Amino acid sequence: MVNIAGRPRQESLDRAILDAAVRLLVEHGYGGVRIDAVATAAGTTRAAVYRRHGSVAALVTAAYAREFGVDPGVDTGSLAADLRAIQEHRLALFNHPLITRGLPGLIDDLSRQSELADAFWSDFLGPRRAAATEAVRRAVARGEIEPGVDKEWISDLLTGPLLMRAVLPGLEPIDDALVRRTVAAALREVGLRD
Template structure:
């Protein structure tokens, strides 16, 4: 649970009850899956978790902060460790399949639009999301690209952020906009091919 501390409200007083933190996270997951992001309320979450509003606000500034805690607890990943197949195409394919699994998760599909909308008016939450969920994934992609440079697969990449946008943007668009094709193997292949082309990949 240490990864969640940055968004939890820290106040002096009684020691924190870690079991209650977990209960709030699980209650939020269940409510999102049952009724969707829009149905979340402090009252519903605390009732399901068997706690009170004061206990909730001792831990979280609001519902979006708790949803971010859910995302971090459920989807935290170390790209640097998990994706090292020894060649760039395989690493990018693994990243894309992981991203498809993330965006296809019922909890993400039910809450992504509402959560992203909440970032517009909440600078603290936006900063926390970018620093603790978004940035580590982009840093993992950067590490994979630097490995490929070292192996001589690609020339030096001067805009890693663009590659991250290139592989993630199409997935986000298909999840957020109704009526578009699903996240399938063709999309994985096409986004990987686009990234390899943009990187100037040279197969050995």
């Protein structure tokens, strides 16, 4: 791998930087992830961290993308079961310490940095939403639901409540009841019952 300046990348250093960011995020929350602290914990320099990640928001987004990948693309043959599987995966995701300790601060930073918001969308949130839209597409192809369903809206019904509860303090927990309610809402929207 070659970076923009043409220097060969050290993959072990890339991993060390993301590992350090993950540790700091879990231990100290988003506010504790500072470039100098990451550099020290990774055994490198601030410049090396900045060459790879231009800001804390970019660094945390990269850590999220690495740690969580995408939602599993489960095909059970039933939209209801597919959506339940997706939401059960998200139950663990949105209760993970990396998310609970970091997402509120990251969202705040992203609200002021549109180019980083685009990266968060493409690297973390967009691929996650793809699992739900693909489940709806398969249900249409099977004839389980009518064509013309707004796949993005179904994804919003599933992801929105979890995301809101993950970033706003004082709301009800992200739990099995919320999983059931979000799946039921999405199924009602497409004319099915859970």
